Every structure is written in C-alpha cells, then in structure tokens.
Amino acid sequence: GDEAAAAAALARQAVLTKPPGSLGRLEDLAVWLARWQGRAIPKLDRISIVVFAGNHGVAARGVSAFPIDVTAQMVANYAAGGAGINRLAETAGAALSVVPLELDRPTADFTKAPAMDEADFLAAVSAGYEAVSPENDLLAVGEMGIGNTTAAAALCAALLGGGAGRWVGRGTGVDDHGLARKRDAVEAGLARHGAKVADPLAIAAALGGRELAAMMGATLAARRHGVPMLLDGYVASAAVLPLSRLSTDALAHCRAAHCSAEPGHKALLSALGLPPLLDVGMRLGEATGAAVAMLLVRAAVSCHAGMATFAEAGVAEKTS
Amino acid sequence: GDEAAAAAALARQAVLTKPPGSLGRLEDLAVWLARWQGRAIPKLDRISIVVFAGNHGVAARGVSAFPIDVTAQMVANYAAGGAGINRLAETAGAALSVVPLELDRPTADFTKAPAMDEADFLAAVSAGYEAVSPENDLLAVGEMGIGNTTAAAALCAALLGGGAGRWVGRGTGVDDHGLARKRDAVEAGLARHGAKVADPLAIAAALGGRELAAMMGATLAARRHGVPMLLDGYVASAAVLPLSRLSTDALAHCRAAHCSAEPGHKALLSALGLPPLLDVGMRLGEATGAAVAMLLVRAAVSCHAGMATFAEAGVAEKTS
Known part of the structure; x- marks a missing residue:
C-alpha cells in the first residue's frame, strides 16, 4: 500500500464540506482505495468481477438443495x-467474466480422499491468478458451485475450530x-484431513474446491498488482482464509462486501x-454481494473526488 | 398499497434463477416498490431527492459545532x-431540489417559547407537501439546519421518553x-412543552423546526400519491415520528435508508x-444516507426486472 497517497486522501476528507468523519465508512473506502491505487484521488474506470465455477464430489452426499x-x-x-450477477x-x-473450472470433472468427495491433488490445486490457483488484470481499479471475485458451502464450512472448521455445527x-x-448430511460430511472431512491443519494450503486442497482455489489465486494476484478487492460471501471468504493463516496482512488489500445470511459468515469475517x-x-454467491458493495465504493469515490472543500x-x- | 402487485412481485421473485430468498432485503425492496407503485415490475425512471433547510433559535445556546x-x-x-448530496x-x-425555509427568520428558541406558532408550522408542512411530485417512482427527503439534531432529540425525548441523555x-x-449545553436545552424544552405530549403535532411545532415540519409534509404527500420513500438519518426520522404516533401505518410507504452514527437513531428506528x-x-444528513440506499434499491429493481426465470x-x- 501507498501510505503517502492514503495520508493525502485522509487530509482531503478533513476539508470537504461536511462535518469531519460524517461520511463514515465511505471515508474509509476512499482512503483504502487511495492506498492501494497509489493516488490521493482514486479512480473507478476499470472495475472487474470474475466468477469462478467448480463442481464438488461431496455434492453426491446430498448436501445441496440443487442437483450438480x-x-x-x-x-x-x-x-x-x-x-443476478x-x-x-x-x-x-x-466488466463481468466467468471462468468454469473443469465442470465435468468434479473434485473428489473429501470424506474419502483429498478434494484435489497438488497438481489440480495448483492449476486452479493459477487459473485464478491469471484471471486478474493488473489494470483493474477495483476487483471482486465470486463463485458458483453446487455443494461449495459444504467445502467452505469444512475449511472454516479445520482452520478455525468449533466443530461442524458452528460452520454449516x-x-x-x-x-x-x-x-444433517452436510454436518456429517464436514465431520467426516475433518476426521480424514484434520491432521494437515498446520499447513493451510494442504487443507485448502483437501477440503476446498477448484473455484475456491481460484479465488485464492485471484486474491494473490490482486495483492501482487496492488488492486483493491472486495470479498463476496461465505464461500469467497472461506476461500481466502488459508491466506490469512499464512500471513497476517495477506488480506490488507481486501474489504468484506457483506455479511451473508449463511450463519457462519459473521464469525468467519470476525x-x-x-x-x-x-x-x-443476501446468500446468493456469484459475487452478487460484492457487486452491491461496489455501489457504495462508487458513492465513496464520487464524494471524495467531487465534493467542494470548505x-x-x-x-x-x-x-x- | 396495491397488494395484487405486491403478490405478483413476490411470485416473480420465487422463479428467478437464484435460491428462493437469496437476495435477502433486495427481494423485499422489489416487493415494497411493487406494492406502492402498483406494478409487478417497478420502475425507477423518476427518482427525486428534496433537501429542506431551516434555522433554529436554539442554536444560539451553543448546541452545535458550527455557526448558524x-x-x-x-x-x-x-x-x-x-x-455530498x-x-x-x-x-x-x-433529481435533487433544495428548499430553503425562511433562513433569515430562525424558529424561536424552544427553551423559551414554542419553536413555531401554528401558522409557521402549517406553512412549513405545506411547503414540504407541495415539494413532492406525484409522478415520482421513488422519493427521499433530507435536511440541513444548524442545531437540528437538538430539535430531533427533543422530539424523540418528548414522544418516546427516556430523558435527554438517551437522545442527545x-x-x-x-x-x-x-x-452538556445540548442536553440542558433538551431538558428545558421538555420542561416547557412536555405537557403537550398527547398532541404529537403540537410537540412537532413546539420542539421541531421548519425543515422537520416540511419533511413531515413531504411524507404525507408521498403517502397520498403512493410514492415509496426512503427515510434518511436521525433528524429525518425524528421529523416523521409525530406521524407514527398519530397512525400506526402512516409510514407503511417508507423504508429506513440507514442507521446514523448519531446514537439515538437506532432506538428511534426501532x-x-x-x-x-x-x-x-454516516451522520451527514442532507439525504446522503437515503441517496446511498437508493443504490441498493436500483440493484434490487435491476435483479427483479432483468433476471431470467428458471x-x-x-x-x-x-x-x-
């Protein structure tokens, strides 16, 4: 992040025609964008949303209301x-782009084997990394994948504890x-793969999915290129949890768009x-929550760039 | 409200390509607009924001951080x-319009006399009523008036109880x-005018202000014309509190845009x-919170009108 640009943005907020601080989190958003874009008055000319889609072996266990x-x-x-997206x-x-990830080759059922081997996992991370343009002013990623809230719950339970009931x-x-089947599947996944918990990336491969791995890769690319990023819902947040376990500031370029109705999301964001x-x-996924939050970011930049000073x-x- | 249009909108939400209910409050917003616009697929072609401005005698008591x-x-x-607005x-x-209300003639200091006499109060209500076009698809009203959070707190304390400390x-x-001066002013206003509490409009005249009375008039006009309306922050919400004391469904056409950082707003909305x-x-007033919430309403209508069915x-x- 560019602390000089952030400081300049903060100084500008203090002299715009409003009581100091009165735009609340809109002020924070302007300063956050300034920090990551490296300019005191951020732009939103190029905004991208990338949706990754994947299929899950665990879906065969009847964990979703919809067929695969x-x-x-x-x-x-x-x-x-x-x-919706x-x-x-x-x-x-x-700009919306959609990246399907080998939909006719679901991951393995994680109750029986790791969802992905190392090659599959790295291919998915790489697909996510490559999907991010360094030219973006703002990015959001999202997902579609029948069964993927089960994968998300398993990742959270493995890396944050508290048992399946807390996250399903x-x-x-x-x-x-x-x-009940969903809870059983998560418990079985924890029993089989929980010993890998000291290695967050091994957990991501064993319990996650291709679209989750791709969202992680996209998050790494955004950080590498200094692109500010909005996290979507429960699955997108679970996808980047392994990164936060590896480095405490791995998500410094991210803001959480929304708290999903999925009950584990609040604790995950915390x-x-x-x-x-x-x-x-909201609990639709496909980056819909992030897209709505982008409207708040546009409101923030509109005020920051266009208001008169005292x-x-x-x-x-x-x-x- | 048009219950048939609302039911048709609800039925449409159930067959759009998303898990039922997964757009959360965006679904509610679409149904609410349908009910008040009287069409299953609401429009947002004509959106208006009206900001009323007034001055307050009580400001002379040093209750604001800014000069009058x-x-x-x-x-x-x-x-x-x-x-910002x-x-x-x-x-x-x-479309934004601004209605200044006799700025060179502040209301009376309510610690000494009613803020407005009946003629002044009705003139302000009427100015608000006339400012609303029946053609609007969506309306928000807001305010500007140095000292008006003191008036808002006095109205809340009079009509909802709990003392000045709860609302200032x-x-x-x-x-x-x-x-401390603000709390003292509210206590003095309550002591002088509290006996009128059985008459919410008399309280509005005695403790409110011209821009608050105008927002009340605009809210009545919106209801009369079937225009759905977003309430802004603490002062705008306090302005319509007398209406809710007169009729339990006076605000059925309204949604609260946001919860202000002003500490009394949460209890007031409740x-x-x-x-x-x-x-x-946010705590800027001037309908800024309502304007940001309009972005969510646009998102809601975009999904409702444009998504494919299963x-x-x-x-x-x-x-x-």
Whole structure:
C-alpha cells in the first residue's frame, strides 16, 4: 500500500464540506482505495468481477438443495445474461467474466480422499491468478458451485475450530435432512484431513474446491498488482482464509462486501478481521454481494473526488 | 398499497434463477416498490431527492459545532454542486431540489417559547407537501439546519421518553461542553412543552423546526400519491415520528435508508418499526444516507426486472 497517497486522501476528507468523519465508512473506502491505487484521488474506470465455477464430489452426499447439473446451467445463464450477477455487474458498471473450472470433472468427495491433488490445486490457483488484470481499479471475485458451502464450512472448521455445527448452514436452502448430511460430511472431512491443519494450503486442497482455489489465486494476484478487492460471501471468504493463516496482512488489500445470511459468515469475517460493509441477508454467491458493495465504493469515490472543500465553497469550518 | 402487485412481485421473485430468498432485503425492496407503485415490475425512471433547510433559535445556546450561517452557506454549496448530496444524487441518478425555509427568520428558541406558532408550522408542512411530485417512482427527503439534531432529540425525548441523555448525541461533532449545553436545552424544552405530549403535532411545532415540519409534509404527500420513500438519518426520522404516533401505518410507504452514527437513531428506528438498510457510520444528513440506499434499491429493481426465470434459462429448480 501507498501510505503517502492514503495520508493525502485522509487530509482531503478533513476539508470537504461536511462535518469531519460524517461520511463514515465511505471515508474509509476512499482512503483504502487511495492506498492501494497509489493516488490521493482514486479512480473507478476499470472495475472487474470474475466468477469462478467448480463442481464438488461431496455434492453426491446430498448436501445441496440443487442437483450438480445446476453449476453448468448457471454458467450458461451467465453467458446469456440472465443471472443476478449479470444485472448487478451492469448496475455497478463492472466488466463481468466467468471462468468454469473443469465442470465435468468434479473434485473428489473429501470424506474419502483429498478434494484435489497438488497438481489440480495448483492449476486452479493459477487459473485464478491469471484471471486478474493488473489494470483493474477495483476487483471482486465470486463463485458458483453446487455443494461449495459444504467445502467452505469444512475449511472454516479445520482452520478455525468449533466443530461442524458452528460452520454449516443451509446454503441454497437445504432441508433438515440435508443439513444433517452436510454436518456429517464436514465431520467426516475433518476426521480424514484434520491432521494437515498446520499447513493451510494442504487443507485448502483437501477440503476446498477448484473455484475456491481460484479465488485464492485471484486474491494473490490482486495483492501482487496492488488492486483493491472486495470479498463476496461465505464461500469467497472461506476461500481466502488459508491466506490469512499464512500471513497476517495477506488480506490488507481486501474489504468484506457483506455479511451473508449463511450463519457462519459473521464469525468467519470476525476471524479475518474484516467488518462487512453490508448486512442485508443476501446468500446468493456469484459475487452478487460484492457487486452491491461496489455501489457504495462508487458513492465513496464520487464524494471524495467531487465534493467542494470548505475554502472552495466559502463555508465556515467547525468552531468547537 | 396495491397488494395484487405486491403478490405478483413476490411470485416473480420465487422463479428467478437464484435460491428462493437469496437476495435477502433486495427481494423485499422489489416487493415494497411493487406494492406502492402498483406494478409487478417497478420502475425507477423518476427518482427525486428534496433537501429542506431551516434555522433554529436554539442554536444560539451553543448546541452545535458550527455557526448558524453555515445553513445558508451550505444551501449555496448545494446550488453550486459541491456538497455530498450533489455527488450522491448524481451517483443514484436522482433529481435533487433544495428548499430553503425562511433562513433569515430562525424558529424561536424552544427553551423559551414554542419553536413555531401554528401558522409557521402549517406553512412549513405545506411547503414540504407541495415539494413532492406525484409522478415520482421513488422519493427521499433530507435536511440541513444548524442545531437540528437538538430539535430531533427533543422530539424523540418528548414522544418516546427516556430523558435527554438517551437522545442527545454529538451531531456535527460538538465537544463535551457543547454536548452538556445540548442536553440542558433538551431538558428545558421538555420542561416547557412536555405537557403537550398527547398532541404529537403540537410537540412537532413546539420542539421541531421548519425543515422537520416540511419533511413531515413531504411524507404525507408521498403517502397520498403512493410514492415509496426512503427515510434518511436521525433528524429525518425524528421529523416523521409525530406521524407514527398519530397512525400506526402512516409510514407503511417508507423504508429506513440507514442507521446514523448519531446514537439515538437506532432506538428511534426501532420505535418506528423500520430496520435500516445500511449501517455504515454516516451522520451527514442532507439525504446522503437515503441517496446511498437508493443504490441498493436500483440493484434490487435491476435483479427483479432483468433476471431470467428458471424456465427461461433452462436451470433446474430446488429438489429438496
């Protein structure tokens, strides 16, 4: 991050025609963008959203309310422009790209074997890394993958503890039986792979999925290129949890877009040290929460770049 | 409200390509707009923001961090396009109008006399009512008025109880001495006018202000014309509190845009039965919180109007 640019942005916020601090987190967003873009007045000319899609062996255990075919069907829906993220990316003025990751070759069922071997895991991380353009002013990544809230819960349970019950939720809307199967699957995954917990990347390979690994790779690329990034929901946040275990400031370029209705997300964001911008009960994934938060970022930059200062406007400053 | 339009909107939400309910409050917003616009797929072609400005006799008691001249200076800043609401209205695609209300004739100091007599109060209510076009698809109102968080706190204390301490905050950023003066002013206002509590409109005249009365009038006009409305921050919410005391569903066409950093706002919204859409520490007034929430409403309508249904997209529906 560029501390001089951040300091200049902070100084500008102090003289804009408003009580100091009165734009709340919009002020923080402007300073955060300034820090990572390296300019006192950040731009939002190139905003990108990348959605990664993957399939999960564990889905065969009946952990989702939807059949596994829906992953590919939704990828077709993205191409046709009919999904939530299509509409929200347009509203946010963001370029949307979708990266399907070997959908006809699901990961292994993690209750029986590691979800990915090292080669598969690295290929997915690399696909995510390559999907990020260094030219972006702001990035969000998201996911689609039937069964992936089970993978996310398993990652959280392995790396943060507390047992499956703390991290398993209804995802797309599974019933009570499905919820029990989901909990059982996570417990079985922990029993099989929990010994690898000292190696967060091994846990990511064993319990995660290709789209989670790709989101991790994209996060590394954004950090490498100094691109500020909005984290989406529960699965996207779980995907970067291994990075935060490796380095305490690995996510310094990230802000959490929203707190999902998925019950484990609040505790996960707290563990990541990232308070959410929004808490509006969304749980759709596909970067939809991040796209909505991009609207707040646009509002923040609009004020930061375009408001008059007290001197420019001839408005008296604070007297007490 | 048009319950048939609301039911049609709800039915549409259930077949869009997403897990049912997964857009959270964005789904509620679409149904709410449908109900008040009377169409299953609401429009946002005409969005308006009206900012009312007024001056307060109680400001002479040193209750604000800014001098009273700032009210008129900020009205000039709105005309020049330099204020936060100018930038945020542009970002939201909203038409902005500003209505100054006799700025060179402040209300009376409510510690000594009613802030407004009946004629002044009704003139301000009427100015607010007339400022609302029936053609609006969505409306927000806001305020500017040095000293008006003191008036807002006095209204809340009178109508909701709990004493001045529960409702007085730092407003634009008053210091500890100013905060004490603010509390004293509210206590003195309660002592002088508290006996009128059975008549919420008399309380509004005695403890409120012209811009608060105008926001009340605008809210009545929006309800009369079936225009859905976003409430802004602490002062705007306090302005409509008398209406909610007169009729339990007077604010059914309203949603609370955000929870202000002003400490009394959370309890006030709870008393109004209106959970906020945003909670990002804003406390600027001038409808800025409502303008940011308009971005969420745009996101909601974009999804509601533009997403494909399961049948249109050939995506399998929920199985369990």
